Amino acid sequence: MTPDRLDRFARHIVLPELGGAGQARLVDTHLVLVGVGGIGNPALQYLAGAGIGRLTLIDDDVVEASNLQRQTLFAPADIGRAKVVTAAEWAARFDPALHIVAHQTRIDGGNAATLLAGADVVLDGSDNFATRLAVADACVALGVPLTSAALGRFQGQVANFAGHLPDQSCYRCFVGDAFDAEDCDTCADQGVLGAMVGMVGAFAAMHAIRVLLAGVATLGDPQWGRLHVLDGLAPSLRTMRIAKDPACGACGA
Template identity: 70%
Template sequence: MPLTPDQLDRHARHIVLPEIGGVGVARLARAHVLLVGMGGIGCPALQYLAGAGIGTLTLIDDDTVDLSNLQRQTLFTPADIGQPKATVAARRVQAFDPALAVTAISERIVPANAAALLAGADVIIDGTDNFATRLLVSDTATALRIPLVSAALGRFQGQVGTFRGWLPDQPCYRCFVGDAFDAEDCDTCAEQGVLGAMVGMVGSFAAMEAVRAITGFGDDPAGKLHLIDGLKPMWRTLKITKDAGCRACGASATPA
């Protein structure tokens, strides 16, 4: 489908990039990106995905806006306190670009609904703040063969990685963290604190990796974890090895 005059004007700065061009903008317009978690990571990620013209966006979060969120979750205002985050974020996106199809789901992802909620996406961005949900999203994305951009942070540190664990030579997120973190008893930013600007950096980077997965620009980052240290500041990249014994993507994993 050819780009409309409005799309040509709105996305002109992407079209002139030879690594993206009109073909890439058209791919973005046809793509469906699903965001799990509309908190600190989800807010900036959503803003840049909408700016990139992702045609279909699904936002999943069962939380409501709290005053303490405003330090880093820049889509929300004091007038939104008490309202569902997914609903408020969807309303902001629709105001930004009415041409985008946006669905808000104010539900918690659990094993019983994970496959149904995540199915049909071209890319999933996980910005949740507990390992149990992150591992569930990763396992489900692997089973459904959907690329996962996993982003997390705490205090002054952030991490972003792209995973395609169903491929024989690629790890999944569980290969990285193992099985020890399936319980929901890990620290969150409420206990540890988090620098607001770090949240924006990590969320924007996650959006860029989702755009990369759709358009194919640059090198393929799958299986690598990018670590950002805001204190030093410093950036380094780790290569994650596939775990042959991983219960989600290893040799004994059960096919979807």
């Protein structure tokens, strides 16, 4: 890294758990972010801040006034603009050295493999089960780790999955086959606290970084198949293990 880049990431490099080798690894990685809404906004800010060299952003939505309460990358002037374009512009201004690719499209079973190919990790912050399962199934097929993050009202869920590994569960092992349809609760129906979105998005960014640094830095193990449930009201954090389903349609035998 050049002297200006060393200075930019100095607070990372001095961490014994990360160091120069860990920072060099982040610079050389490719992360795909599915959804640049509530979870994607704070996640993108910290992923870009971490210096992840290549970021692919996927979203088909546009900015609405109701988004501004929690999606802090956007301003009133962005209402009506594509979220993914606005987010990519922010990332380019924030760090011109990053390689940003934006896809203004809806990811599904037909295009997921193409859009996710070449990723070192996928962070999914989408808002419906059909998209989540399409992404998760593609990750298993491609052999790409998945960081899954979701939230509603005052609860968030974050987990890393590696269903392509023989002894690890995937996202479909967690939710099963009953949620391939798009009819699920949304923030518009249930409501969500803006600060809770930031909490879950930042947690998801940390979890994705944990995957990228596995085997290079001592930031901790990826915690495959452990679902972390954040309760913003209590507040509290509890963890449960998602067992591999032998009959899973994505990763089972």
